[in-house]
Amino acid sequence: MSIRLELYRIFDKVAKCQSFSKAANELYMTQPAVSQAIMQLEHELDIRLFTRTPKGVNLTNEGKMLFEYTNSAISLLDTGEKRIKETKNLQAGELKIGVSDTISRYYLLPYLERFHNDYPNIKLKIINRTTDELCNLLKLGEIDIGICNLPITDDSLKIQKCKDIQDIFVFGEKYKYLISTVITYDELLKYPLIFLDNRSKSRQYVEDYLFSKGIKINPEIELGSHDLLLEFAKIGLGIACVVKEFSKEYLLAGTLYEINLVENIPKRNIGICSLKGVSLSPASEKFVDYLLV
């Protein structure tokens, strides 16, 4: 059988202390235990490692040789252990978050900022993709968690809702006369509509919902980012379908106005996705905490 690794730890300590007794102390063992351990090691390797003297022990040449290896090995294990502990205390490590870009800008940013302040040694990696792509990245292990627009139907993923969001329609100065007018879904179609492009979950969600109400939208303009939606609406290019929570600045500033629909689009959620059955890394776990509070 192979040699008990404990013996190497003891050997290592004895070599450093040049004494069985002192090593025993530092190892919280008795001297005979150390003596026996070294004898066992010497026996198994079939070679003398120490020369015993009345005032301690000295490494033989072969012992010196072995020590070069054990010393590095033991200290490697020690630092490995230490790094794990650091990671646990979030003093090191990295956190790879996949997120759709809409969310990252309007929702995630403050959390990222806070997390980075609290744990500056965690390396943050943010990957912007569509929800579907994020699910794949999760399975590939490329990201630790994904922040996605719900709903997601994937049995291998664990989903935790973390924020309600409300889809609304907004317009700028040009359509100011619509303020305090209540509008039906049908009437919306009379106006030029601005939507995200149809790969996005948000677009799909609203489009699907309206379709279930018998409304088939045909956007005048399709854009790639939520930012552009807001800006296009602001300069009067049409009525944009946006997320209320992500449009607060514009609404508060009075540069955009929300349409009063007879019936709101049902709220949907942003959720945290992770692989089912896979424990989160400490950093991921902590970050999820932030989001859920």
Next chain:
Amino acid sequence: MSIRLELYRIFDKVAKCQSFSKAANELYMTQPAVSQAIMQLEHELDIRLFTRTPKGVNLTNEGKMLFEYTNSAISLLDTGEKRIKETKNLQAGELKIGVSDTISRYYLLPYLERFHNDYPNIKLKIINRTTDELCNLLKLGEIDIGICNLPITDDSLKIQKCKDIQDIFVFGEKYKYLISTVITYDELLKYPLIFLDNRSKSRQYVEDYLFSKGIKINPEIELGSHDLLLEFAKIGLGIACVVKEFSKEYLLAGTLYEINLVENIPKRNIGICSLKGVSLSPASEKFVDYLLV
């Protein structure tokens, strides 16, 4: 307390096998043992190292991190062990021999040559010093064994006789008339004597012996090496006290002749010295074997 190093070995194997069962096999343990070991490690580090799946296990991010360390550490210990075994089989290592130069040239050389042929991977270091200095080097651990002129009285040294040598007096052509003449110690003093310088054991031995017989020598010439003794005698500068075994070439070639003394100087010995109570390295041991056969 610190973590059982065995756990790291098991962890390492599991990480490589990506399976508790397979690792158990390779470690000659049962699966539950491995399972428990990993759980213990995870518990002590307070972190998940593997994610369990129905078809094996996978390293978590933290597990991967730890593995980088354990993997190197374990393989370091393995190679350390391997090198020790090589040393034991004389496939590596070094052999430091201290020897007085007289001996090294005439006695040791053939043994060194043979040993080096048999074990070319052992690095040989030969150190030439006087016997007294060699004893000190032994105690300092600078040499593994010393090949010295006996007698040596030092309780901390282990002495093994390995060769008889006979001190004789020789002369060259100039004193050819002495051939087949029997000579007393007293008569020797009539001739110019050539001795080694008085730091050498050989000189001391003969001088002391003759003194015990009431003869006080007063050499005409004192030289630093046995070589020179022979050469000086050959060209007729006197009668040299040399070691018979080291002078064979000259005696056989007829360039030097041995004096017939009424009574031979008592034989003395070359011996192998090593530290008492300290086991010899495998290489040293083997070399001593060569000398003693």
Next chain:
DNA sequence: TAATAGGTATAAGAGGTGATTATATGTCTA
């Protein structure tokens, strides 16, 4: 010289603990 202090070796016994066996549980596949 005797005694002390500090080191290692040895013997014997006890206790802990890691391995085994047996079984449960879960998941994918045929």
Next chain:
DNA sequence: TAGACATATAATCACCTCTTATACCTATTA
């Protein structure tokens, strides 16, 4: 739905390591 294959859990046992006690050795010191 059964079977194969993976890990988890529970309980028992045997080994083996550590401890205690003691011996022995070598320096140092009174």
